[in-house]
Amino acid sequence: MGYIHDKKIKKLEVIATDIRQDLIKMLLEAGSGHTAGPISLADIFTALYFHVLNHKPKKPNWDGRDRLILSAGHLAPIRYVAMAYAGYFPKKELMTLRKLGTRLQGHPERLALPGAETTSGPLGDGIGQACGIALAALMDKKKFRVYCLMSDAEQQAGIVWESAMFAAKNNLNNITAIIDRNNIQIGGMTEKVMPIEPLRRKYQAFGWHVLEVDGHNIEAIVDATEAAKAIYEKPTLIIAHTIPGKGLKEMEFDYKWHGKPPKKDEAENFLKELRTLEGKIKSEHE
């Protein structure tokens, strides 16, 4: 959609905080699922769904839409909340997450929810699908862009590098991949479990253009996605440095929050913290 003005940035920051609150509420209701990752992605998903993506929420199958592939399926809650806020479905449906008969499967399913684009869960499978969608688009001379959100731990999966090679070989410059570099995975810190660094140099060596941004700075995120559109003959990777659980002091940097939902008292504290964030307060009694 192009570069972003200060006024809109402020608006999106408020949306991102609201989205975090709904994330806490839906995870509390679901009783299982991942928390820290989705929370840390609130700013990126707000930027994507409210500024970067060319899409029509009421027409999720519109052929000209930009495709957003969520590779790390366990991050589904943030996608669902962002989609509800953008108008894909009513917000009250968020409370059905992970329940029998829901469209909001624990890990997203292409057939269940229009706009989910792909099925994801087993880590590493998203970027190859993004490559296939991008290649088919080039064959058919379609102009949309393909975005693919990966987790950092996912970079430990071999298939990611098969796909990274493929994207570079085929000059898939219609792909913008984003890695949520939050440094945690279910078993601890990524660099302790299985080091993935130097990530930037690895992707550069594989033939990608690489940018790095503060994943909580909406303006920086938007600027990087704009810059990616200008790259010729190479796919672009944006390494978004994020703080797991960003916005919630107790959760930040603590890998224990990677794979569990909040309990009721924890959720209340988190919600209170979010409602009173500096400068973004709407009402303490909402």
Next chain:
Amino acid sequence: MPINKSAKLARNLFNKKDVKRLPTRDGYGHGVLKIGTKNNQVVVLCADLIESTRSHWFKEKFPERYVELGVAEQNLVAVAAGMAIGGKIPYITSYATFSPGRNNEQIRTLACISDLPIKVIGSHAGVSVGPDGATHQALEDIALMRVLPRMTVLVPCDAVEAEKATITAARINGPVYVRLAREKTPVMTTSKTSFKPGKANIFWRGSDVTIIACGPLVHEALLAAKVLESKKIKVEVINNSTIKPLDEKTILSSVRKTKAVVTVEEHQVNGGLGSAIAELLGKKLPTPIEMIGLQDRFGESGEPEELLKHFKLINPHIIQAVKKVIRRKR
């Protein structure tokens, strides 16, 4: 002769010198070229085995619709899934030990859970791959594929049927597995032999024992039927080229008549055609069964004919199994 005339089989079927021999992978190569000519959404993806899977005939004619993946079978499925989401009909080709062997998770998640029209073409199935040995002889692929919801599993008996299976696969709106072999094998069927997914075909009529076979070993079953005929044992030979969905009607109506079954496959007896038949009969028509196939062991290096004999997969073994199952009849 009790050959089923309506199956319109090749006349020289039993003439060892005269019968035409072609590998089933050639049938795929011709088939994908034909369907690709008719339907410009067909794309072929290959993991660095373009000539041995016969995908090069398609590439020569449609280079812009051929995608080379290199030795990357997991990504082979992922890229195909993306292309299928983009409206293409991808045929993905490799050796069956690698695809659907190595990339089983991607096939499950991206082709089956997502219900995409990805056509998995697994070549070099069976011990008849020969000298390459156990690592390259796929013997578990039918089991891996038939357990997946939404997957159609086709095992053509010869090159002509493989061509038809390849063409028909594009019309099935979902994932399909087509199992192929490396070696030249007798061409039993003709362009007039009917082929429908989900339909088994009776090649030889009889009333004493039903032999249910798939793949090139159907020819061995026919050779066995002919020998047994001279010994006054009347077998019925069914070419069961669709493992899933199984043609329950044809199988049950034959077994109701014969009350004894021999299954024949170049695959582990655990989980393959034999298991599929046993599951059906156990539920609907309990019947004695003997199973020709790999008896829970891997293959090894050797010449194809030697290996088929070594692992007891050819007509003398089928004849023994028929006699054995007759003794077990109630």
